[in-house]
Amino acid sequence: MTLLNGLGIPELTAPELTGEWEWKLARMEAGEMSRSEFMQEIAAMTERIVARAKTYDSDTIPGDFGELATPCPKCGGLIKETYKKFQCQGCDFSLWKIVAGRQFEAAEIDELLTQRRIGPLTGFRNKMGRPFNAIIQLNAENSPEFDFGQGSGGDGTAEAVDFSQHESLGACPKCGARVVAHGMSYVCERSQGPAKNCDFRSGTIILQQAIEPDQMQKLLRSGRTDLLKDFVSARTRRKFSAYLVRAADGKVGFEFEKREPRTPARKPRATVEKTGSPDAAGAATVSSGRKKITS
Ligand SMILES: [Zn+2]
Ligand SMILES: [Zn+2]
Structure with a gap:
């Protein structure tokens, strides 16, 4: 990042511009922008970047590399x-x-x-x-x-986990026990350890969307989160908005907002992809x- 800022290439560092490319890519996929038009814009940007980068040689790349506020964990040094x-x-x-x-x-x-x-x-x-x-x-x-996160392999760990100090976010939709934040997931306190007898688990990040504790609380209390707008489809790589809802079987599912007529209707209440494994985390x-x- 510092290198790119130093080289004066805002295209690669400004989030709104990156978002713009994401948008253009989505438009091209949707057939609203031609491939050649898209490639031309990419080529023009690349040319600008290469021209800019050539004017610096590697020893003089400007950058304001700083110091950490925290000392070294080994020796206390800077x-x-x-x-x-x-x-x-x-x-x-x-x-x-x-x-x-x-x-x-x-x-x-x-x-x-x-x-x-x-x-x-x-x-x-x-x-x-x-x-x-x-x-x-x-x-x-x-x-x-x-x-x-423990137990992400699916068969759980043999180690008992003490959740008594964890804040309860609400009642488990499957068994009524406490749901707590644990590693990468929200889990039922009865889903861990050797005596586990429940399997409720929902990711703290689902398809790139962070699920904050207050949203999990809301889901457990009322059966539905607010409209969350930063999901990214693992298949199409497009952003989408959805509510997380508590399905009848106690699992967490999606409920989609009403879309504009252009977009083909999606199946409501599809089941959330398994969120326990690191690979389920979503799209590029x-x-x-x-x-x-x-x-
Ligand atoms: Zn040190
Ligand atoms: Zn449970």
Whole structure:
């Protein structure tokens, strides 16, 4: 990001412009913009970028790399941002800025170092290029690790989890026990540990849409969230709005808002894709494509 800002290429850094490309792409997919028109605009932008980038040589890339507010977890030293890393000035501790195709901002690393954990974060990509969400935590050796949440494999963990300190967000739609935030999911407190007898679970991020605790509370209390506008279809990669609703079987499902006549009607109350696995996290965003350019 800093590199792109430094090079004076607002096209790749301004979110509203990235959104504009997303929009153009969607229009092209919908047949409202021709492919050649789209490609021409891409080519024009690329030309501008290359021209701009050529005027700098790599040693003089301007950038205001800062320092972290949080000291090094190993030695208490000052951590400075460099082009590729967050590097302690006192020891060998360092963190890569780009992990699984996603670039960390300084504020995120500050949070990781203070809380030893951050997330769920969106925008990671696996080797196959599929997007995923994850929590990052620092392990005992102060190395960052992905944490996809306990029991995400489906068969649960043998370890008992003590939820007595967790705030209850409402009653489980399946069994009436307490629902709490746990890793990447909201889970029924009876769905964890060796004595589990319920399987209620709903993601904290569903198809790129963050489901805030107050929305989960609302869903559990009234059977429906507010209209959430930032879902991204994993199949078409388009944004859509929907309510999350409590289905008759106690699972969480979608209810779609009324669409303009152009768009073909969608099936109401489709079941939410399984949200437990990291792969279910949804579709590509232009922002992750943008990050590739910096690496
Ligand atoms: Zn250090
Ligand atoms: Zn339950």
